[in-house]
Amino acid sequence: MKKELTRQQYLDLYYYMRLNRAVEDTMVKLFRQNKIVGGLYSSLGQEAISVGTSYALEKKDWLAPMIRNIGALLVKGVPPRDIFMQHMAKYDSPTKGKDGTSHFGDLDNLHIVSPISMLGDLIPVMVGVAMAGRYLGQKIVAMTWIGDGGSSTGVFHEGLNFAATQKAPFVLVLENNLWAYSTPVGRQVPLENLADRAKAYGIESYIVDGNDVVAVYSAAKEAVERARAGEGPILIEAKTFRRLGHAQHDPAEYVPKEMRSYWEARDPITLHEKFLTSEKLLDAGGKKEIEQKLDTLLASEREFAENSPLPPGELAETGVYCTGDECHKIRAKWERPIAEVTPPKSSVAAVWTIPGFGSGKGSGGANAPIHFGDTQTAVGKPASEAKSANDGKPVAKVAVKAAAKKTAKTARATASRKARR
Amino acid sequence: MARTNGAAATNGTQVTFLEAIKQAMFEEMERDPTVVLLGEDVGVYGGAFKTSEGLLERFGWERVIDTPISESAIIGAACGMSYLGLRPICEMQFIDFIVCAFNQITNFVAKGHYLWNAPAPMVIRGPSGGGVHGGPFHSANPEMYFVHTPGLKVIYPSTPYDAKGLLKAAVRDNNPVLFFEHKFLYRRIKGEVPSGDYTVPIGKAVVRREGRHLTILSYAAMMHTALEASDALAKEGIEAEVIDLHTLLPLDEETILNSVKKTNKCLVVHEDTKTGGIAGEIAAILFEKAFQDLDGPLVRVTSLDTPVPYAPTLEEYFLPNAKKVFSAAKELARY
Structure with a gap:
């Protein structure tokens, strides 16, 4: 189901994969020079997924990356310097040094939601983004990624199930890279294809070769279009392999050698380059041109990042709360008539109706029975007139001794009596 | 009052x-x-x-x-x-x-x-x-x-x-x-x-009853228990100042401190369990900022450090009530 792309699209996919890898190569150098403050995670060998899926999004669409989706950030328009500075905890980084790695976002321009380290949490958040976009008439799609390991979390299920019940315009990319830190996928999920989980939610899914960028893009493009058209959420399983350890500190010696060499021979950039060469879309000169462009870009981005200072200590105290309009003017961007969201002009039909119910008629209105509560208002009766909850009822000795004897006339006692009626 | x-x-x-x-x-x-x-x-x-x-x-x-x-x-x-x-x-x-x-x-x-x-x-x-x-x-x-x-x-x-x-x-x-x-x-x-639109500022406690002998801080349902106890205290000549915190974060330190600096004694009533309840934080604030003003210990009337039990007898024992507040406040007033 690979799509036929334009020359420029084929080359864009190549460029962004090269950029993705070059940015990460640069960060490995920075890491070895002790210029990276915390951990460094790699998407080596998985670039086709980040790039191919995010390339299917439009500018107005929203995404939320995981730790190995730097490629998606680059496609969306994040400059490499921001990624360098995040890792180096610099003052000019998007979070001003308050968080590292790809933990940053941009609500106003690029439409990126920041991830947190707890896996799966982005799923319901992006479902909410998708629902809000639909509510406002923006016709957007929300996309996020999850690993084979992260798909075991409870919130993965809650989020995907909610998305399905809401038919939210949401695309979830499940990067099955075979390893969750040191645990192989077979020890996490007893399924050959993680995409099978989609069946449990009654949603569509695709399985795609995660090292074939054109195949990834084609599947993502179709998923995004279907989600945008109102067909509901779609799960894409991209099969791939995590070439390095969980992070820089981890040599991943637990990975079988044959597995590693199998996947190393299927490097997504090499594969796409072969395709471009055989289709005469790229020659040696064109490749050299791209490499020079990347070298120049990354040298200046890296220089900018290295020259940025660390944040001043006292910054730590600022920004816990939004202080109001001078801090953030929160304005929803309506792209449909506001009257359409509320009856009688609502453009969405009732899911079901039962005459009278919910109107205060069928269910008793202001005196409707409530969970653990009086049906009658008790106000007007001073609490001191109330009697003990246990008046006239036998209780065990220890309770008599312990509970305020018959003199404890509290408001609570009134309630106890009433609630037990 | x-x-x-x-x-x-x-x-x-x-x-x-x-x-x-x-x-x-x-x-x-x-x-x-x-x-x-x-x-x-x-x-x-x-x-x-x-x-x-x-x-x-x-x-x-x-x-x-x-x-x-x-x-x-x-x-x-x-x-x-x-x-x-x-x-x-x-x-x-x-x-x-x-x-x-x-x-x-x-x-x-x-x-x-x-x-x-x-x-x-x-x-x-x-x-x-x-x-x-x-x-x-x-x-x-x-x-x-x-x-x-x-x-x-x-x-x-x-x-x-x-x-x-x-x-x-x-x-x-x-x-x-x-x-x-x-x-x-x-x-x-x-x-x-009110019939019209209004808001109540978040983070600003309300003095429900003015008094001079001690300050009682509370919120939610226990607020009413505190007021009930303060009625009983008044009959014994003890005038409690009762403050409704209503916002726990951010806590209105100013209102708390102003009152305690006047009454010099403080009792906190909450339905939350004792350990780690807001009373502990209030005690710390008073020690930091009103140590010289305190004429007695900070007193806590709270639920027990247990899960909330089901039987009416157990739950009643578990919860604070006006009598417990009254006794504790009276003792503190006499301290």
């Missing part, structure tokens, strides 16, 4: 605590189309406590959303909605279940503004508290888990006036606000609310 309900003179009507909350949601949804409600059984059924009854009819299926039993999905989705400028209200059917979404709230919702400058204007509200024999999983007071989380605001009102005004303020706030509704008060408390 006259009691004040914190309201200016109004021409309003007497409504129950529950009605005040429903009015607040109704009026905010009427005022602002970005306000939506989501939760379990909030739509067709109108909420387990009927706080959202009639909202589905008025505001339709896009704005009043019945969700699956998925607290993390409710909170997470609301957070995502807030990023596009909506102001969602999430109902936890019972506030006990809020801890199912603990990670979403403490790690995602609360940290966004600090870390990446992303405000999350959303409200998480639900029925809390004991005294109605709900048992250990339908009676919780989990406010302090969240008071310990920078980035959140935590409100726990005691009167219909405050409930309505604070809930409206919470919806309009640009930060995530947790709004606890003591279910014991839902239909047992009535009070006047």
